[in-house]
Amino acid sequence: xxxxxxxxxxxxxxxxxxxxxxxxxxxxxxxxxxxxxxxxxxxxxxxxxxxxxxxxxxxxxxxxxxxxxxxxxxxxxxxxxxxxxxxxxxxxxxxxxxxxxxxxxxxxxxxxxxxxxxxxxxxxxxxxxxxxxxxxxxxxxxxxxxxxxxxxxxxxxxxxxxxxxxxxxxxxxxxxxxxxxxxxxxxxxxxxxxxxxxxxxxxxxxxxxxxxxxxxxxxxxxxxxxxxxxxxxxxxxxxxxxxxxxxxxxxxxxxxxxxxxxxxxxxxxxxxxxxxxxxxxxxxxxxx
Amino acid sequence: xxxxxxxxxxxxxxxxxxxxxxxxxxxxxxxxxxxxxxxxxxxxxxxxxxxxxxxxxxxxxxxxxxxxxxxxxxxxxxxxxxxxxxxxxxxxxxxxxxxxxxxxxxxxxxxxxxxxxxxxxxxxxxxxxxxxxxxxxxxxxxxxxxxxxxxxxxxxxxxxxxxxxxxxxxxxxxxxxxxxxxxxxxxxxxxxxxxxxxxxxxxxxxxxxxxxxxxxxxxxxxxxxxxxxxxxxxxxxxxxxxxxxxxxxxxxxxxxxxxxxxxxxxxxxxxxxxxxxxxxxxxxxxxxxxxxxxxxxxxxxxxxxxxxxxxxxxxx
Ligand code: SF4
Ligand code: SF4
Numbered sequence: 001x002x003x004x005x006x007x008x009x010x011x012x013x014x015x016x017x018x019x020x021x022x023x024x025x026x027x028x029x030x031x032x033x034x035x036x037x038x039x040x041x042x043x044x045x046x047x048x049x050x051x052x053x054x055x056x057x058x059x060x061x062x063x064x065x066x067x068x069x070x071x072x073x074x075x076x077x078x079x080x081x082x083x084x085x086x087x088x089x090x091x092x093x094x095x096x097x098x099x100x101x102x103x104x105x106x107x108x109x110x111x112x113x114x115x116x117x118x119x120x121x122x123x124x125x126x127x128x129x130x131x132x133x134x135x136x137x138x139x140x141x142x143x144x145x146x147x148x149x150x151x152x153x154x155x156x157x158x159x160x161x162x163x164x165x166x167x168x169x170x171x172x173x174x175x176x177x178x179x180x181x182x183x184x185x186x187x188x189x190x191x192x193x194x195x196x197x198x199x200x201x202x203x204x205x206x207x208x209x210x211x212x213x214x215x216x217x218x219x220x221x222x223x224x225x226x227x228x229x230x231x232x233x234x235x236x237x238x239x240x241x242x243x244x245x246x247x248x249x250x251x252x253x254x255x256x257x258x259x260x261x262x263x264x265x266x267x268x269x270x271x272x273x274x275x276x277x278x279x280x281x282x283x284x285x286x287x288x
Numbered sequence: 289x290x291x292x293x294x295x296x297x298x299x300x301x302x303x304x305x306x307x308x309x310x311x312x313x314x315x316x317x318x319x320x321x322x323x324x325x326x327x328x329x330x331x332x333x334x335x336x337x338x339x340x341x342x343x344x345x346x347x348x349x350x351x352x353x354x355x356x357x358x359x360x361x362x363x364x365x366x367x368x369x370x371x372x373x374x375x376x377x378x379x380x381x382x383x384x385x386x387x388x389x390x391x392x393x394x395x396x397x398x399x400x401x402x403x404x405x406x407x408x409x410x411x412x413x414x415x416x417x418x419x420x421x422x423x424x425x426x427x428x429x430x431x432x433x434x435x436x437x438x439x440x441x442x443x444x445x446x447x448x449x450x451x452x453x454x455x456x457x458x459x460x461x462x463x464x465x466x467x468x469x470x471x472x473x474x475x476x477x478x479x480x481x482x483x484x485x486x487x488x489x490x491x492x493x494x495x496x497x498x499x500x501x502x503x504x505x506x507x508x509x510x511x512x513x514x515x516x517x518x519x520x521x522x523x524x525x526x527x528x529x530x531x532x533x534x535x536x537x538x539x540x541x542x543x544x545x546x547x548x549x550x551x552x553x554x555x556x557x558x559x560x561x562x563x564x565x566x567x568x569x570x571x572x573x574x575x576x577x578x579x580x581x582x583x584x585x586x587x588x589x590x591x592x593x594x595x596x597x598x599x600x601x602x603x604x
Contacts, residue, residue, distance in 0.1 A: 060314075062314045065314075068316065069316065079313060081313070116454075116455065119396040119397065120396065120397045120398070120399065120453055120454070121394075121397060122388075122389045122394065122397045122399035122400035122403060123385075123388040123389060123391060123392065123400075124391060124392040124394065125388070140385075140388055140391070141381075141382070141385075141388075142380050142381070142382045142383075142385035142386060142388045142389065143380050143381020143382045143385070144379070144380055144381075144389070144399060145322070145323040145324055145379070145381065146397070146399050146454075148320050148322065148323045149319075149320070149322045149323075149324070149451075149454040149455065149456050149459075149585075150453065150454050150455060151319070151320065151455060152319060152455040153318070153319070154317060154318055154319045154320040154455075155320075156320075157320055157323070158323045158381055159381075160323075160381075162381070163380070163381025163382045164381055164382060165381075241311075242311050244310065244311040244312055244313070244318070244588070244592045244596075245311045245312075245313065246313055247312070247313030247314075247316055247318060247588075248318070249318050249319070249591055249592065249595055250592060250595045250596055250599060251595035251596070251598050251599050252455075252595070253455075253595075255452070255453050255454055255455055255460050255463075256396055256453055258452070258453070258460070258463055259396065259398070259449070259453055261463070261464070262398075262448075262449045262452050262453060262463045262464075262467075263449060265448075265463065265464050265465075265466075265467045265468070266442070266445040266446055266448055266449045266467040267442075267445075268467075268468075269441075269445040269448070269467035269468045269470070269471040270441030270442050270444070270445045270467075270471065271441070272468060272471055272504065273340075273341060273344065273441045273444060273445065273471040273474065273475055274344055274441050276471075276472075276475055276497065276500045276501065276504060277341070277344045277345055277348055277475065277493070277497055278348065279496070279500060280348075280479075280493045280494070280495075280496035280497035280500055281348045281351075281352055281493045281496075283492075283493075283496050284492035284493040284495075284496055
């Protein structure tokens, strides 16, 4: 978690992806401290992207969360957490101790700097856009499902009746026309903020400092650190508790980082196999 | 009020079976459980290993003048690789787009690299088997046999990289030892196929390979679980645990039978039984590894606790 005054600059991932000229890296800053759990983002996303229903509606008993998770047909998901924890409302009087606190957070694809989904995709269907976001090309995806197991956040998912995978595109079709993503447009409290990632990171630092000053020591940023296991996210968050409380991994990592070591082990294992069989033949000269 | 309490408690934390507390969101998984089908992708891991190691066995037989052992290896390789490719394609959501796997060359994607590997290996294995069975183009057939033997070991071990390069705790956590476990299992299964198909007079190398492969598989598996920490539980419990125990029993019996076959009164029958046991052992191992991966992804504990441990290790 960053505590310095200067927000770390987001890695310019477009250059790494081979764009000589490109717009600034765009992203989301989701400030969960002002989320009111209205789910306008979920609805706006479903409508703009024409996402099908997730299946028969069921009451889950998970507070107000009947969506339960991000999926191929849910690209924004609002989590609800009820906690028995004495807290002071930001700006409220010091003695205002409440028994129950309610955390709400709108989750989304993180548009990772090191995107495991993109790295493992065998067809090149997943690609890096000029905005630094990660998008599936649905005319290329063959539904191998590799990305689903690779994503350290459990974001991308397969639509079984369709056969392909789907996830948030950061409204690639809107931002190219200068529009802001549907969820950010619909959010009534500016919990979801869209903009150039560097600006968002600065704004988030300021907001975090305000909250700490207001006596909300639990507040922390998540996904903002280019030194983490995915070199930071294009969509990062301000949370009021540990990430795992929201269903987020505390220390996500792009498994592809270990790929050189994995190939090396596989190569030695392959040689071991050959040696083993050679030994089997060497020991059989008479019997054979 | 009780609903609220339980909702709050469920959201805030879960106590693991070992009593360690960790926070989770209503005990829901953090990473997505694989959407791969156990029978297809588990089968793919198994058949790829059988094919790859069989090609090496066939080349050894070719070099040492054991034509019937060579034929058994070549046929097993072709059968294995054909079925494994079919399983891979059947698992796709859009099977007709299988060729998209070859529309790019992408070293960061083990599945892409594996597809290229199969594209090179498959025809060699095919040519090796067909020329042997028909007796035509023997020189080309020999070249194909040796070519397949060069690529075969990679076909047998790359699948460990394929599943290791994921966020699935039980798979990624074993990425160092898994290739060796798969190499051993592949060797034992190839030996099993040879014991079934080749005459006793030629199958001494297969008997030795059965023992060496089983020992390698068991040793690598032990080491893997020991190094993996709490995630190793997923290899010991539930469906994965049963499959892996079956794999161990069948493997040990198969290897022992293979050794005994030479001196047994009915060598042919003992060899065939051992061969079948070794083949079944390898299938159980791959399905067990698959099931452990699914179990480790379904329970948030296996994602959260090791990551927390990593964070506190980095902080101290
Ligand atoms: S959060 Fe998952 S799906 Fe989104 S970019 Fe990162 S790895 Fe890909
Ligand atoms: S399912 Fe589609 S997007 Fe995901 S890795 Fe496979 S081809 Fe790529």
